[in-house]
Structures are given as structure tokens and as C-alpha cells.
Amino acid sequence: MDNDALVRAAALNNAEWCDAVSRTHGVKGAFGATAWTASRRTPPFYPDAVTLTAGADTPEILGRVDIASGGCSVKDSFGCLDLAADGFEVLFDAQWIHxxxxxxxxxxxxxxxxxxxxxxxxxxxxxxxxxxxxxxxxxxxxxxxxxxxxxxxxxxxxxxxxxxxxxxxxxxxxxxxxxxxxxxxxxxxxxxxxxxxxxxxxxxxxxxxxxxxxxxxxxxxxx
CATH class of the missing domain: 3.40.630.30 (Gcn5-related N-acetyltransferase (GNAT))
Incomplete structure (x- = not known):
């Protein structure tokens, strides 16, 4: 796999891990075409959404998570979203590794x-x-x-x-x-x-x- 394919595979793998941990806490996530999301707040350290493609649609993602109660987090797997206007701030930046x-x-x-x-x-x-x-x-x-x-x-x-x-x-x-x-x-x-x-x-x-x-x-x- 080239780097683009590896990043997509890493994002999906990470979403599957987040889903596995969330399920043990009774939180059921959903895999869509461009993102994994959970409609209820996920366990500590785990995001409410993980993007799976660089073309993920911000309104669609935010429509599938709980942004009303505060503390919502989104893992932008490709570092390409701008959620500042939606009340989010950057927690940290990182690098996928292989x-x-x-x-x-x-x-x-x-x-x-x-x-x-x-x-x-x-x-x-x-x-x-x-x-x-x-x-x-x-x-x-x-x-x-x-x-x-x-x-x-x-x-x-x-x-x-x-x-x-x-x-x-x-x-x-x-x-x-x-x-x-x-x-x-x-x-x-x-x-x-x-x-x-x-x-x-x-x-x-x-x-x-x-x-x-x-x-x-x-x-x-x-x-």
C-alpha cells in the first residue's frame, strides 16, 4: 500500500478500535461512507467521530454526534477539516505511523x-x-x-x-x-x-x- 492507502487503512482501523471500546460501555457507533460516529458521548479519551476519507462532510458528521452537551470530539484523520466555526478548537495534532x-x-x-x-x-x-x-x-x-x-x-x-x-x-x-x-x-x-x-x-x-x-x-x- 502507498501512504494514502495506509492512512485510510489506519483511520478505519482506529475507528474499529474506538467502536470496540465504546461497545463495551454500551455506546453503539455507526460506520458511514466517510466517518464512524457515535450519537452518545464515548468513553474518556475516545472521539465521538473518526473520519474515514479526506472528503468527509462536516455538517453530516456533526449531525450524527452530540454537540449540544459539550465535550464532543472529532478525530480528523486527514487533518483537513476546519471545525472552528462550529465551536471546536484543536486539541492536538499528530502523525499516523506505519x-x-x-x-x-x-x-x-x-x-x-x-x-x-x-x-x-x-x-x-x-x-x-x-x-x-x-x-x-x-x-x-x-x-x-x-x-x-x-x-x-x-x-x-x-x-x-x-x-x-x-x-x-x-x-x-x-x-x-x-x-x-x-x-x-x-x-x-x-x-x-x-x-x-x-x-x-x-x-x-x-x-x-x-x-x-x-x-x-x-x-x-x-x-
Missing amino acids: RAAGAPAPATDLQWQRVETAGELAAWEAAWDGGVTGLFLPDLLGDETVAVFAGYDGSTLVAGAVANRSASVVGFSNTFGAWPGALAPIAELWPSLPLVGYESGDDLDDALAQGFEAIGPLRIWLA
């Missing part, structure tokens, strides 16, 4: 395991420390397209990452600690698919140092 399938995985001293139980997931969330609890719910573990990985130093959970598989790519997100070690078990689980995700700032620099490449801009808008 790592080719089969790229060598870095060595790690940690022991990596796939999270399989509700207790393990709760411990993983506490180590992730996003400032919230009950965001990642056990129903995620029953989704065959999602894999949560934990890295252990002895018996202490010190690192982690989430991977979610779609048709042509694997999404990579929610990293913490010595996260590059997760690249090996993800590649073992889905060896034929490239990795995609998005990062900004120092986290983008870290990803580029691990063999990812920047493939296109995105922007998060917040009402």
Missing part, C-alpha cells in the same frame, strides 16, 4: 504475555495509569480482533500495549513503559500485517526510532 510487516523486533529483557483475565486487565489498566479506572472492560478480552499485552519484570507489570487487527493492518496503541518489547509478540500473533498507529511529540520520536515511519497528519478537535 511499521512494515516482518521488520525486526527489538530485543527486550521483559517477559511479555497476552492479558487474558479481568483481573489481569485491571492490573494492566492500573499500570497504564491514564488517570481513569474502568475504561478497559473485560468484554474487550472476548474480541478476537483485540490483544492486550503486558510486559513483566519478574512479577511486576511495567509495560504494555494494545493491538487491534483489521482487514489489512494491525493498530498499535495505549503503550507505556518499555513498549517496544511488545512488537515481537504482536508480530508473532499477526505476522503478515503491518502496524499502524499515531503519535506526537516525544512519543512520535520514540516510535520513529523503533522503525516506524510518519505517513500523514491527523488532528483532534474538541468542542
